[in-house]
Amino acid sequence: MSEPSDDPLIARVAGELRRPVPISPDFDARVMALVRRAPPGRAVRAWEWLREPRTLAVSPLGGLAMAAGVAGLVLAGMWSRQPSPVSRQPSAVSASAGAQAPVTFVFLAPDARSVALAGDFDGWDPARLPMQREGSGLWTVDVPLAPGRYQYAFVVDGRRFIADPSAPRATGDDFGTPTSVVTVGGAARAAGGSL
């Protein structure tokens, strides 16, 4: 597919650009955590089910009830309209000064029985922010945070405090506990690593 350039200089440029570029080791885990928040499969299946032709026998009273139900659903949808979970990805959500924005913490620990998030935003109490296990041992939790700098750690199986390997380490870790730093600026972040 690639045709080499006749110009040696351009060929050298292309050759240099084809070298591998480093990427975060948790990149795949972050992407999968984001896509699993809005699986298209269910939405597509529901849409296809709705598009399938089918015959319904409805009595006049039932028809009235269905019409009221549909109207209710539409109103409820308008009332509860919020950004889709996927739109919380770092590049898509911005928080105005002082407003809280959801930050997704992601941690890969396939062998863990439980993982919780503890940080200065929750009084370092692992009971307050348990993480949910998703496929392949990925644990996630969303935390609304106002712009600022926070320290945190993952608590594995209720006892081991582990710093986030993909985030900067806090200097002068509190109580000798390994902790990481997340800075929430004008945009929400996804933070995460693996065990």
Add this chain to the structure above:
Amino acid sequence: MRQDDSDAELVQRVLGGDDGAFAGLVARHRDRGIRFAMAMLGDAADAEEALQDAFVRAYRGLRGCREPGRFGVWFLRILVNRCRTRGARRRTGAMFVHDEAALERAAAPRGDDPEWREEIERALTRLDALQREAFLLKHLEGLDYEEMARLTGARIPALKMRVKRACDHLRVLLREVDDVRAE
């Protein structure tokens, strides 16, 4: 992911409800994607976010991939658009990079000749964005002009002109560097 899974099989599995199969597509197209995004945007944090954004959009719109066997080209189109959006945003407002790990990675030397690499990246940033995009699609991704036209929506003569001007500009910028290094 099984090693013998083709893109088409992985796409079909995702559409069939096996979300985990998407990880196979990410693993297969991640390295090529970050290479293009990095060359296009010149910033590691921006490049990763554009690529992440592209994968999420690809997942959500996977049913629109009419030729699953050519997922790579379809995905590249999404990535090109994400890079355009991110590049435009960067031109109109200050970017706020607070991912220290990404900054460290960006500063890490790559390849045998990090200075030459830096000069190339610097020269690329000095190209017009559309010329840079056309140059990278042609000389990095190795697409032919018909494919580039389908992917970008631009006409072939316009694309040829963009590539030519990008090459001319790079020759001027990088020959200066070569001359200085040869002294």
